[in-house]
Amino acid sequence: MPTGFLHIDLEAVAANWAALDAMSSSDCETGATVKADAYGLGAVAVAGRLFRAGCRAFFVASADEGMALRRALGPEPRIYIYYGHMAGDTATIDRADLVPMLCSVDQIARHLEALPRRPFGIQLDTGMNRLGLKMSEWAAVAELALRARPVLVTSHLACSDDAANPENARQLARFHEMTDGIDVPRSLSATGGTLLGGDYHFDMVRPGIGLYGGLPFSDAEPVVRLDLPVIACFDIAEGERVGYDGTWTARTDTRIATVAGGYADGLFRALQPGLDLMAGPVPCPAVGRVSMDLIGVDIGHLDADPETFRVLDAHRGVDALAAQAGTIGYEVLTSLGGRYHRSYRGDE
Numbered sequence: 001m002p003t004g005f006l007h008i009d010l011e012a013v014a015a016n017w018a019a020l021d022a023m024s025s026s027d028c029e030t031g032a033t034v035k036a037d038a039y040g041l042g043a044v045a046v047a048g049r050l051f052r053a054g055c056r057a058f059f060v061a062s063a064d065e066g067m068a069l070r071r072a073l074g075p076e077p078r079i080y081i082y083y084g085h086m087a088g089d090t091a092t093i094d095r096a097d098l099v100p101m102l103c104s105v106d107q108i109a110r111h112l113e114a115l116p117r118r119p120f121g122i123q124l125d126t127g128m129n130r131l132g133l134k135m136s137e138w139a140a141v142a143e144l145a146l147r148a149r150p151v152l153v154t155s156h157l158a159c160s161d162d163a164a165n166p167e168n169a170r171q172l173a174r175f176h177e178m179t180d181g182i183d184v185p186r187s188l189s190a191t192g193g194t195l196l197g198g199d200y201h202f203d204m205v206r207p208g209i210g211l212y213g214g215l216p217f218s219d220a221e222p223v224v225r226l227d228l229p230v231i232a233c234f235d236i237a238e239g240e241r242v243g244y245d246g247t248w249t250a251r252t253d254t255r256i257a258t259v260a261g262g263y264a265d266g267l268f269r270a271l272q273p274g275l276d277l278m279a280g281p282v283p284c285p286a287v288g289r290v291s292m293d294l295i296g297v298d299i300g301h302l303d304a305d306p307e308t309f310r311v312l313d314a315h316r317g318v319d320a321l322a323a324q325a326g327t328i329g330y331e332v333l334t335s336l337g338g339r340y341h342r343s344y345r346g347d348e
């Protein structure tokens, strides 16, 4: 038995990609961000399905991720690297035909010297202060860099999950200031910016989280379902405690189910207190601390011992679970355990 059963709906991922694609005009390409193993869902499976749906631009963080994706997808799609061209990556970029998104003056120099005939893109910083050339750096090197014909110029929005945040318009204005008039395709938006409307789309959008059913794409189709098997059920008496440190005490005689899955599987300790697991339609409170690979559940109110509990589905998505733990859906997804048995709908 695995610790849990994770079902990933690739048809829903493809539908979410198509829905985001339909929001931008036909001259705007819709790529897909599949870094961190497609946010924990499996980059090879996800990118393979999106390739079949028509996606030809994939974004990952590291050159190693890019190499794995190239092996899976073959020569056709463009694979962009958000870390750019790091020292030591030259051979990988060359062999796997990756497009480094150069993010500093040093990286531009490195790339043009090491791989002068290989395609590259450029990342500009418009206010997030994470990666990308600042206004003054860009002013100094733009002419030289543009002569080498970058295939894409991008920036990234820091606050696009909040449509009302004035920082979005400030970054948009700065992106225009830095790139208007250049003859290179431009991309500013991930999921959040795609939802902000046409002004933010330029020539390419590159959503990630929205593909996987997460906020801010509130109309996304749900993608993941997670069930945990029950290992043992037993009665306890009023006054007995459950779990490490005995943080929970039974107020009446009751029955406990101990289920497989714990913080090593991405079910954070911070989910407690207050986590419910679902036995069919009936919520059952998790009790005591979440252990590394076990969780206790009070089932005193059930007629029969359940075989599994549902943790994630269309009714409770990654954002609801994330809120319970004080984090975001991105972190729940990327923490999903490597020990789960994974099954896919829509895999070839």
Ligand SMILES: *Cc1c(COP(=O)(O)O)cnc(C)c1O
Pocket: 033, 035, 082, 156, 189, 190, 191, 192, 206, 207, 208, 209, 210
């Ligand atoms: C992760 C990332 C994306 C995708 O962001 P989502 O919010 O998941 O859509 C796009 N661009 C950059 C630079 C990123 O780091």
